Amino acid sequence: MTSRLIRLGFAALAAAASLAACDPAVRAERSTPPVAAESLIPREDVLDVKSGSIPYVVGEDASSWPSIISQAAVVMDMDTGAVVYAKDPNAPHYPASITKIMTALLALRLGNLNDVLTASEDAVSQPPDKLYMRVGEKATLKELLDGLLIDSANDAAVEIAQQYGGSVAHFADMMNAEARALGATHTHFVNPSGLPDPRHVTTAYDMALIARAAMQIPEFRAIVDTRSFVWKGTAWQATLTNLNRMLFTYPGAIGVKTGFASVAHETLVVAAKRAGTTFLAVLMDCPTDGEIRQDATNLLNYAFAHYETQPILPAGYRAGFVRARDGLDAVITSEPVLATVPIGHPLDVEKVLHEQAPLPAAPKGTVAGELDLVDASTGEKLGAVPLVLAEPYQPVPKPIPWANLAARTGAAVVLMAALVFGWRRRRRSRLSARGRVVRVQPWQESWQSARRGRR
Numbered sequence: 001m002t003s004r005l006i007r008l009g010f011a012a013l014a015a016a017a018s019l020a021a022c023d024p025a026v027r028a029e030r031s032t033p034p035v036a037a038e039s040l041i042p043r044e045d046v047l048d049v050k051s052g053s054i055p056y057v058v059g060e061d062a063s064s065w066p067s068i069i070s071q072a073a074v075v076m077d078m079d080t081g082a083v084v085y086a087k088d089p090n091a092p093h094y095p096a097s098i099t100k101i102m103t104a105l106l107a108l109r110l111g112n113l114n115d116v117l118t119a120s121e122d123a124v125s126q127p128p129d130k131l132y133m134r135v136g137e138k139a140t141l142k143e144l145l146d147g148l149l150i151d152s153a154n155d156a157a158v159e160i161a162q163q164y165g166g167s168v169a170h171f172a173d174m175m176n177a178e179a180r181a182l183g184a185t186h187t188h189f190v191n192p193s194g195l196p197d198p199r200h201v202t203t204a205y206d207m208a209l210i211a212r213a214a215m216q217i218p219e220f221r222a223i224v225d226t227r228s229f230v231w232k233g234t235a236w237q238a239t240l241t242n243l244n245r246m247l248f249t250y251p252g253a254i255g256v257k258t259g260f261a262s263v264a265h266e267t268l269v270v271a272a273k274r275a276g277t278t279f280l281a282v283l284m285d286c287p288t289d290g291e292i293r294q295d296a297t298n299l300l301n302y303a304f305a306h307y308e309t310q311p312i313l314p315a316g317y318r319a320g321f322v323r324a325r326d327g328l329d330a331v332i333t334s335e336p337v338l339a340t341v342p343i344g345h346p347l348d349v350e351k352v353l354h355e356q357a358p359l360p361a362a363p364k365g366t367v368a369g370e371l372d373l374v375d376a377s378t379g380e381k382l383g384a385v386p387l388v389l390a391e392p393y394q395p396v397p398k399p400i401p402w403a404n405l406a407a408r409t410g411a412a413v414v415l416m417a418a419l420v421f422g423w424r425r426r427r428r429s430r431l432s433a434r435g436r437v438v439r440v441q442p443w444q445e446s447w448q449s450a451r452r453g454r455r
Contacts, residue, residue, distance in 0.1 A: 054090075054205055056083050057307075057340055065302050068295040070266075071285035072204040075303050078212055078271060078278040082340035084307050085299060089205035090186050093284040096259030096267045097152045098207060099194030102175050103160060104145055104223075105214040110164040113142040113219060117163045119155065126154035126193065132236040133159075139233075146229045149220075149257060151240040157193035168192065182209045196261045204282045211256050211269045211280055224255030245289070246270045250297055254278075258289075266292040272300050277309040310346050312373065313337040319371045319387050320353045325394040331356075331369045331387040339382075348376040353387075362393045 065085050072093055075085040083089070117140070119133040131153045133139070144160055147153035158168060165171025168191060175189040184206035190197045202210075214220045228241045246253045252272040259267035266286040272279055281299050286292035315336045321328035339347050352372040359368060369387040374380065 054083055054086060055081055056086070062086065066298040068283070068298065069286055069291045070283040070295045073281065073283045073295065073299065074204040074208045075299050076208045076212065076280045076282075077307065077309055077340040078215060078280040079309050080338045080340045081212065083205070083208075084279075084303055084340065086205065090203050092186060092201040092203060093267070094196055094200065094261060094264030095194055095202045095207060095284070096196075096261040096264035097194040098211075098257050098259040098267050098269050098282075099189060099192065099200070099202075100148050100152065100157055101207070101214050101257050101269065102178065102189065102210050103157050103171075103192040104149055104220055105210065105217065106171070106174060106178060107141060107145060107160045107164055108217050108219055111141050113140065113145075115141040115163070117141060117144060117159050119159055120162055122168070123155045123158040123162065126158055127195070129153055130155040131231055131233055134234050137234050143231070145219075145223055146226070147231060147240070149223050150226060150229055150242045151231075152243055152258070154193040154195070157191075161192040179206065179210065182213050184209045194259055194261070194264075196263045204284050207269060207282045207284075208280055211271070211282065215256065215271060215280070221255065224257065244268075244270065246272075246293055246296060249293060250300065256280075260289075268292045268296055270296050270300070272304075274304050275308075276311070277304065277307070279303045279307075306343060307340055308343050310339045310341045311336060312339050312347065312349055313351075313385070316390075318390070319351065319385075320355075320369060322356065322359070322368055322389070322393070323396055325396055329393055330390040332390045333371070333385055334365065334388045337373070337385055347382070349382065350374045350376045359393060360395060362389060364389055364392050366393065368393070 062085055068087065070087070072088040072091050073086065074083055074089045076083050116138050119135055119137045119139070121135050124130075124133050124135055124137075129152045131139075131144075131147045131151070133155055139159075141160070141163075144153075144156040147156040148160065161168045161171035165174050171192055172189050175192065176187070179185075179187040179189070179202075184202070187202040187206040187210075188199055189202075190200045194200070215224075224242075224244070225247075226242060227247070228239055230239050231237060243258050244253075244255065245258075246268070247255070250270070250272055252274045253270060254273055255271050256269040258269075264285065266283075266289055268281075268283045268286075270281050272281075279300055281296050281303075283292050283295050283299075286295060313333050313336065315333055317333045317337075318330045319333065320331050322331055323329075341347055350373075352374060354370045354372065356367075356369040359366070362368070366389045367386050368389045371385040371387055373382045373385060375382055
């Protein structure tokens, strides 16, 4: 069966390849095995769903992919959200420092890069990797995010959590709420850094959802695509190189983050772009850095060799019109419509417009219709795309029915006639009641007296 899935998605954000060498993050010991987080109701907001809420391309066979050592993995088309490969995607694992992807995502949504943060005693006491800040030392959010994502700094993670969550515990609650909102329903965080904890677990698929959301933020995408930065702290100054070696070893790599802990082993999230297609790979629980990078290389190579992202409709595509007070108002797509398809087998899509019921006055961007996408070769419905108003909308005034208009006009004529007739009748009655009074002029009196004298 041909593999294909259509899903609304954002167009890929422009970014260049870069970054540097070296790895690890946290080497803290913990022997307790991971436990599964509470399973919540998944959001099934995709068109083709199997194995729970994972949007696989239809008909994909993972057995044709390269064998990997990593215990869990997902390869996702970052622009459509379609999963082209998965190995135990919902199995719980320790994430280690790839946790910091969520920490940075929240910080960028809640803060400003120019915000100035102050290091607390709790922050500076974190184990390496860190920026070796002193209590009371100040740094901008941009500097801390560089340290967090490029050097995997644990002190930066705690400082960010305290600034935007009030406390580490409350920030962890915020991380979990955001994970649920993204559909990451098998994830539970207890800290912003990824230090091992039996309750701090996620899955390969959940991390793909989280990383995909983070990569939609231009500032995040720019930082994880940075080779190195200069840290000028009070106690320590250094040029720090990005720990993600894939940025140097894999053509087209554009991020994202590595992790390590003794109980988590190696973890890795990496994104790469070639031509108009971007794939995101998440790998968890691999013995060594070399092995996990080789697994990622093999999976990404296979994905780029067999799949591509096909643009179906651009954002702003004018699909039809709704009748408005001043004429016809266009309804358009609000996002690009994209498909993950096998290379050499693009979709031939037909479009079927469904009109919306008449609307009241509505602002620009209000949903005002729907466009069905149909596979032209099979007649199969691939999905439905909401259409929005391109401009503010004013409805057509409701016409007065002709029958009602005639009845109202006739009644008005009859009423007017009755009023006029009644007025004339009342006037004649008043004149008859009081008689006719004739005013006689002086010359008339003289003439009348003369006539009487002649008689």
